[in-house]
Amino acid sequence: MPDFETMYFQLAAKVADVLDILLKAQQEGEREFVSEEPVPGLKVLPIRDENRDSE
Template sequence: MPDYKEMYFQLAAKVANAVDILVEAQQQGEHDYTEEETPVISLKNSKREKKGGDQA
């Protein structure tokens, strides 16, 4: 008869390892993104700027 308790603990340990790998990957991605020197997206306020000085 299989030892289900041992199988469960092995599975739980592997799941915990997988979660640790995913968390580390997320943190590395966030670190890489925040260390970027140039902005990834540049927004312009062209819709808010009125040509000709109109303040309508």
């Protein structure tokens, strides 16, 4: 019979590794975006928080 506990922990470890890779990729992309010269005509729009606006 397969050792499901070991399989589960191996899967959880791999998922954690993938999340670390994705987080690092996001941070690198954000760092590159912030360090570049501004694009003419680019506007930063505020994100509307519907929960705060309805109060």
